[in-house]
Amino acid sequence: MSSGITEARAFAPASVGNIGVGFDLLGHSIDGPRDVATVRRIDAPEVRIAAIRGEVEGVAGIPLEAARNTAGQALMALRAALDLPFGLELELDKGIPLGSGLGGSAASCVAALVAANALLDTPLSREALYAFALDGEAVASGSRHGDNVAPMLLGGVVLATASRMVALEAPDWLHAVVVHPDQMLETRRARAVLAEPYPLSQVVAHSACLALFLTGLQRGDAALIGEGLKDLLVEPRRAPLIPGFAQVKRAAMDHGALGASISGAGPSVFAWFASKAAAEAAAVSMRTAFAEAGFGSRAYVSPVRGPRAEVLA
Amino acid sequence: MSSGITEARAFAPASVGNIGVGFDLLGHSIDGPRDVATVRRIDAPEVRIAAIRGEVEGVAGIPLEAARNTAGQALMALRAALDLPFGLELELDKGIPLGSGLGGSAASCVAALVAANALLDTPLSREALYAFALDGEAVASGSRHGDNVAPMLLGGVVLATASRMVALEAPDWLHAVVVHPDQMLETRRARAVLAEPYPLSQVVAHSACLALFLTGLQRGDAALIGEGLKDLLVEPRRAPLIPGFAQVKRAAMDHGALGASISGAGPSVFAWFASKAAAEAAAVSMRTAFAEAGFGSRAYVSPVRGPRAEVLA
Incomplete structure (x- = not known):
């Protein structure tokens, strides 16, 4: 060994x-x-x-x-x-x-x-x-x-x-924007708002999105991905904890995002696009939206098929 | 027109x-x-x-x-x-x-x-x-x-x-058994037991199953289908309304079912198998299990890729 x-x-x-x-x-x-x-x-x-x-x-x-x-x-x-x-x-x-x-x-x-x-x-x-x-x-x-x-x-x-x-599987044209604002969100608080249980109708609507998303991803079908890329469970409860979220999401959607939501427990916001050019254009507007809410931010544009961890020479 | x-x-x-x-x-x-x-x-x-x-x-x-x-x-x-x-x-x-x-x-x-x-x-x-x-x-x-x-x-x-x-997509070797017992289950009662909301942990576990199931179906991967073909939400609440369910499900699983659960609102029970032969063998045992619980039944064996509605000549 x-x-x-x-x-x-x-x-x-x-x-x-x-x-x-x-x-x-x-x-x-x-x-x-x-x-x-x-x-x-x-x-x-x-x-x-x-x-x-x-x-x-x-x-x-x-x-x-x-x-x-x-x-x-x-x-x-x-x-x-x-x-x-x-x-x-x-x-x-x-x-x-x-x-x-x-x-x-x-x-x-x-x-x-x-x-x-x-x-x-x-x-x-x-x-x-x-x-x-x-x-x-x-x-x-x-x-x-x-x-x-x-x-x-x-x-x-x-x-x-x-x-x-x-x-x-994920098509290589899929690109993500991730914008990280200068604000703190306590993970404990982000988890606490999820405790209340979920009615079956919401679980079914969520399951429909998940199924459309996975099918779209596998088929490389942007329309299906966009239909499915919605967070009906967690985002409605967590978004109020992230000042500016609604405006940043709207900026992404206005730039043709397939979907946009909270990255992990937040406060970063991500959005998916059907091309790198669309992602780069949206990144500017998403940062502007955070700035208008009073927050500086950094934006990253990346293929959704991102890298894996590797040993460095 | x-x-x-x-x-x-x-x-x-x-x-x-x-x-x-x-x-x-x-x-x-x-x-x-x-x-x-x-x-x-x-x-x-x-x-x-x-x-x-x-x-x-x-x-x-x-x-x-x-x-x-x-x-x-x-x-x-x-x-x-x-x-x-x-x-x-x-x-x-x-x-x-x-x-x-x-x-x-x-x-x-x-x-x-x-x-x-x-x-x-x-x-x-x-x-x-x-x-x-x-x-x-x-x-x-x-x-x-x-x-x-x-x-x-x-x-x-x-x-x-x-x-x-x-x-x-669904592979052509997938076969279903559906067993319909001589018992009535009021749809209203079958729906009523689902009203209580679901904790997030259960929703996540359910979503994992759904994702594994869909990925397995698309890849024609029996192991993945089997990992995913579980009803963690509805079956635990409805199964007690179907006398004999647990035994019939066990009979299916003992015959190598990829999964088994309630068909629609019940009381029929279905199970999926990786071959027609396995399905046919299981169907006999599933009917026996219902019989031992006191119910006559009919069993149907069908490819999962069943027919669609058509005009008759």
């Missing part, structure tokens, strides 16, 4: 969790901000975090204690499952803004796992890494949902259940 | 509504019992029902008043929308047991529409008939759900939303 390599670096991309219609189930990676993890073998039989760096706000507040850190917990789970005879030391370079809804904690977790995997004599498959990534994600969010870690592991659009990932 | 033909007959097949994981949204037709409608042009500017016949129990109780009859209402909607200069007289030959969960009222409605359509100079597409079929179905069930009428109109497995039908 020991390879010649004693240190490896890997990146993981940001992602759009939920994709509106797939709460806790669907996500896609984006070609935008990324986290980088450096993992090295150490003699001490433990996982330790040597440093967490980055330009993004709040980095100083991320726990260095491995068991309380999403990436640390993932490496502990990997090390225990494989009964590794060596320890792992981790350094994180955060590039994904914290609390943005872009899967920052998931990316740290996946980058660390992919780097650590490169130190193994017999690296595991991405599928095998998934369970450890869920272990890590649970530290950050309190639940084992894979809609961020799965697209980071496989790239593109992924269906993530509690036990497995299914990479989904 | 008047063709040379003055009388036409058409059949519509029975169907499995909901398919477990697609409440009010997914259904498939079966090659089994069917309803036949005869429609003729009359001078009187009205829709009237001349006769309702059939070997099935309860036929005498079906309303002959067009506005209160699912097929009558569908023809009234068609006639009004097209501003037809002639009336329509309808005779129904019921072959699908009433209150069985096999889409009997939907089949009368679709058979009548397909027959009436043949009397038009420019027959409508199946897609255009859908809205009228929903109008008819609403008379029977009080809601515009298309999971029975849509597969009857298009054949095979169909995704039916309030506004459109999407025919779905």
Whole structure:
């Protein structure tokens, strides 16, 4: 179980969790901000975090204690499952803004796992890494949902259940805009508004959207994707927590978006378009809408078939 | 708007509504019992029902008043929308047991529409008939759900939303068993138990099943279909209303069913299998299980890609 390599670096991309219609189930990676993890073998039989760096706000507040850190917990789970005879030391370079809804904690977790995997004599498959990534994600969010870690592991659009990932087809002309405003949304608050149960009629309407969306994605049918890309369950409850959301969404739809909703737990807003040009034009208007609501923002334009995490040379 | 033909007959097949994981949204037709409608042009500017016949129990109780009859209402909607200069007289030959969960009222409605359509100079597409079929179905069930009428109109497995039908791919080796026991289940009671709202965790688990099911169906992947073909929402609430259900489902699963659940509002039970041989073997055991619970039954084995309604020569 020991390879010649004693240190490896890997990146993981940001992602759009939920994709509106797939709460806790669907996500896609984006070609935008990324986290980088450096993992090295150490003699001490433990996982330790040597440093967490980055330009993004709040980095100083991320726990260095491995068991309380999403990436640390993932490496502990990997090390225990494989009964590794060596320890792992981790350094994180955060590039994904914290609390943005872009899967920052998931990316740290996946980058660390992919780097650590490169130190193994017999690296595991991405599928095998998934369970450890869920272990890590649970530290950050309190639940084992894979809609961020799965697209980071496989790239593109992924269906993530509690036990497995299914990479989904997606046409290459599909492009996403993700706009991250300078505002904070407490994840706890974002979860709390979802507690009230849902009437069957809403569940059926939601299921119809999900079925249209998946069928459209598989057929590369923009009209079907657009019919389905609606969040009838979560967005109505969370949108009031994001000042400017309605205007930003309207700006996207006015630019021909197939759909637009909240990325992950927010406050980032994403929208899908049938071409890169449409996405780029919309990104400007979406940022303007946030500015008019009083918020600076950053926008990312990416193919929906975004990259997967990879080892860096 | 008047063709040379003055009388036409058409059949519509029975169907499995909901398919477990697609409440009010997914259904498939079966090659089994069917309803036949005869429609003729009359001078009187009205829709009237001349006769309702059939070997099935309860036929005498079906309303002959067009506005209160699912097929009558569908023809009234068609006639009004097209501003037809002639009336329509309808005779129904019921072959699908009433209150069985096999889409009997939907089949009368679709058979009548397909027959009436043949009397038009420019027959409508199946897609255009859908809205009228929903109008008819609403008379029977009080809601515009298309999971029975849509597969009857298009054949095979169909995704039916309030506004459109999407025919779905399905591998030809997929076979269904549908067992109809000699017991009555009041639709009103079957609907009443669904009223209590659903927690988000259950909605997410249900959505995961739906996504796996649709992806499996599209890929012809029996394992994925099996993972997804579960009814986590409705079956737990309705199954207690169907004596013998648990044993019949177990009999199906013991014979390698990909999944088994309630057909439509019940009391019929359906199961899907990866081959016709497996379905035929299971059908015997499923009937035995109902017999042991004290109920006689009929079993139908059909390709999941069942027939669509057609005009009869």
